[in-house]
Amino acid sequence: MSKIGFIGLGIMGRPMAGHLLDAGHELATVKRDKLLASELADKGMQELADPRAVAEASEVIITMVPDTPDVEQVLFGEGGVIKGLKPGTLVIDMSSIAPLATQEFAQRIEAAGGEYVDAPVSGGEGGAINAALTIMVGATEEGFERANPLLELMGKTITHIGGHGAGQTCKVANQIVVALTIEAVAEGLLFASKAGADVAKVRESLLGGLAQSKILDVHGQRMIDRTFDPGFKIKLHQKDLNLALEGARSLDLALPGTANAQQLFQACAAHDGADWDHAGMVRALEALANHEIE
The missing domain is CATH 3.40.50.720 (NAD(P)-binding Rossmann-like Domain)
Incomplete structure (x- = not known):
């Protein structure tokens, strides 16, 4: 030991x-x-x-x-x-x-x-x-x-x-994928909700198809249940996306989806949401749509 x-x-x-x-x-x-x-x-x-x-x-x-x-x-x-x-x-x-x-x-x-x-x-x-x-x-x-x-x-x-450093590079890539997937799940469920569909059943159906993901499973349910206690705080995901965007600049690489996800997290932080779970990104999209998932 x-x-x-x-x-x-x-x-x-x-x-x-x-x-x-x-x-x-x-x-x-x-x-x-x-x-x-x-x-x-x-x-x-x-x-x-x-x-x-x-x-x-x-x-x-x-x-x-x-x-x-x-x-x-x-x-x-x-x-x-x-x-x-x-x-x-x-x-x-x-x-x-x-x-x-x-x-x-x-x-x-x-x-x-x-x-x-x-x-x-x-x-x-x-x-x-x-x-x-x-x-x-x-x-x-x-x-x-x-x-x-x-x-x-x-x-x-x-x-x-x-x-040395390769683990951290992989983690930055992970955080890019996670942030963009949270945004995709939030947009999909928000669309379904505003169109009048049963969001819980939409999520259940999507989990059986190509859109299936751990984020749809866990964070999709968080969005429906309105449970945004962390998990993983928005301010920490912002930190990780800053690493991604700074690295992208040094590599002459454009990451437009990552930049957009960072702006949505920033909108949450501006509404006192820096300590929300990162699934709380959906709240920024709901504010833009003037509609809350239900």
């Missing part, structure tokens, strides 16, 4: 850490102002002063934080992981951040004697709770082999995409 430092106990990080504890690993995290979730405290998770202390006590570090600057702060800031990094420590970043920054972080960790793996995830809160996440890995062959037994405790589909 490994001594693991897990930093980032949010909506998804908390159940992910729980799976590692259930498998018998020893976990430590950074002490925060609020109490550690009881399900983790009861399983023996320790709280230490800062990321440096977590690194000093750990053989593996896992980060699951919101954005690129957060990962940089945890790893390299004052009291950061790198200050307490022991030779051979495996650092697995499961956040969704910029691919180019990831390559730089990997170089810095490896120069300090560690092994770096980028392993962003898809599957939302449900995937985290059920240990059914899709995990996209950027690493050396050795890094992937070391990380994989731990990743298998949190995910169902684990793919070694390529070298």
Whole structure:
């Protein structure tokens, strides 16, 4: 069993850490102002002063934080992981951040004697709770082999995409597809509703045809039920689409659908919806149509 430092106990990080504890690993995290979730405290998770202390006590570090600057702060800031990094420590970043920054972080960790793996995830809160996440890995062959037994405790589909940064590139592509599919599902259900059809039956029928998708299944139902508690917050999907659009500019690549989806998310944020589940994009389309799905 490994001594693991897990930093980032949010909506998804908390159940992910729980799976590692259930498998018998020893976990430590950074002490925060609020109490550690009881399900983790009861399983023996320790709280230490800062990321440096977590690194000093750990053989593996896992980060699951919101954005690129957060990962940089945890790893390299004052009291950061790198200050307490022991030779051979495996650092697995499961956040969704910029691919180019990831390559730089990997170089810095490896120069300090560690092994770096980028392993962003898809599957939302449900995937985290059920240990059914899709995990996209950027690493050396050795890094992937070391990380994989731990990743298998949190995910169902684990793919070694390529070298450092490749996992993050795959995650950006994933977020493009997810955003555009949410928009497609929202437009389809909105059309059906305004035309007077039974939206629940329309969704049921579409799930049996070529339009079938996990997003139509899960988020289509959210749109019908009007349940927009996150899941995955709009503001985090906005962050991911910013990465996509910034990357597209550097590649001289046009992503018009992605840009449009970002504008719809921005419309939601302008109506105090930054913390809605990303299925809440439908509300921006409903406002344009002056019609709510029913």
